[in-house]
Amino acid sequence: MKDGQIAGLVKATAERLRHGGVTNARREAEWIVQEVIGRDRWLSGVCRRTPLSADETARVTELARERAGGRPLQYVLGTVEFHGRTFSVGPGVLIPRPETEQLVELALGLYPGHGEVCDLCTGSGVIAISLALTLPGPPHVLATDISEPALAYARRNAAALGAANLTLVQGDLFGPLPAPRRFSLITANPPYVSAGEYDALPCEVRNHEPATALLAGSEGLDIIRRIADGAPRFLSPDGWLLLEIGETQGAAVRELLDARGYAEVAVRPDYAGRDRFALARSRGALRRLPHGAADGRPAGSRLRCGGGKRWMEAAGGVVRPVGEARGAAGAGGGAF
Numbered sequence: 001m002k003d004g005q006i007a008g009l010v011k012a013t014a015e016r017l018r019h020g021g022v023t024n025a026r027r028e029a030e031w032i033v034q035e036v037i038g039r040d041r042w043l044s045g046v047c048r049r050t051p052l053s054a055d056e057t058a059r060v061t062e063l064a065r066e067r068a069g070g071r072p073l074q075y076v077l078g079t080v081e082f083h084g085r086t087f088s089v090g091p092g093v094l095i096p097r098p099e100t101e102q103l104v105e106l107a108l109g110l111y112p113g114h115g116e117v118c119d120l121c122t123g124s125g126v127i128a129i130s131l132a133l134t135l136p137g138p139p140h141v142l143a144t145d146i147s148e149p150a151l152a153y154a155r156r157n158a159a160a161l162g163a164a165n166l167t168l169v170q171g172d173l174f175g176p177l178p179a180p181r182r183f184s185l186i187t188a189n190p191p192y193v194s195a196g197e198y199d200a201l202p203c204e205v206r207n208h209e210p211a212t213a214l215l216a217g218s219e220g221l222d223i224i225r226r227i228a229d230g231a232p233r234f235l236s237p238d239g240w241l242l243l244e245i246g247e248t249q250g251a252a253v254r255e256l257l258d259a260r261g262y263a264e265v266a267v268r269p270d271y272a273g274r275d276r277f278a279l280a281r282s283r284g285a286l287r288r289l290p291h292g293a294a295d296g297r298p299a300g301s302r303l304r305c306g307g308g309k310r311w312m313e314a315a316g317g318v319v320r321p322v323g324e325a326r327g328a329a330g331a332g333g334g335a336f
């Protein structure tokens, strides 16, 4: 490469990526070079006339080799932009997707201005940290994930971004949540890919991103169903549950939330018009009734919901006090 100059390095890198089958080769080459020489130096323009050191050239060559070998760009660079901040990512944690920024926007609109927030399936912590740093208050945010490698990224990100009002706990969904604990808002971008969809995912995803972050049983609903079962025991009266879902799951998720007695169940589209988010509200009025037969009937028989097909109690214990039957939320194999 001519004199090791930046323009030549970008060109050679793009060529290497193109040979590796990377479609956006020129742009990705620029990102890789920027990553190695530093954004300020790249943007200053001076860099374009500044010779590169041998170390820098070798580093760019190494990153291009990884990328041309099929490793996702975000893992190669080690970072991803999300909701205006830079997060560390790498093997072992899901690469946050742009549509999840919309979930954060929805969460900002739903948060009532008081109370704690819980983020399940937090991965690199993008949702939890964005909310911890953006919500008014700010509230305390408690986030859980079953994967210790994923949580290591979340911890690193929380420290780097200064999210001191965030607690990260390893465990199965609601399992590690201290009781009694109620949240004004519970968010989750859970695994929701069905077994069939998983097989059809690009190799770049299947070969590199953790299957536990994606797969959720034959219909992709295993984890969503468990969250819907468990959330009522951890939601404040009138608290919101907000989920990212697969684009074909809108009707099924609406039905399962209705069947469990949630109020104000709705499915929202992403900017491309695909059903990607489900929200539902705890039945606050029910919660405020004393535990037991406040109206003369057993708690489980008090209300019918979901077209009269399911009973509240059977659907997850909406009227039980916090702390009871926690095992139900934490039970189950965890499809991935």
Ligand SMILES: C[S@@+](CC[C@H](N)C(=O)[O-])C[C@H]1O[C@@H](n2cnc3c(N)ncnc32)[C@H](O)[C@@H]1O
Pocket: 093, 094, 095, 096, 097, 100, 120, 121, 122, 123, 124, 125, 126, 127, 144, 145, 146, 147, 150, 171, 172, 173, 189, 190, 191, 192, 212, 213, 214, 223, 334, 335, 336
């Ligand atoms: C789709 S990723 C979402 C990560 C992150 N919230 C985001 O939006 O980028 C799902 C996450 O759920 C975690 N997970 C899978 N099964 C779980 C379970 N049973 N309990 C808690 N976390 C789980 C995975 O480790 C993964 O980090």
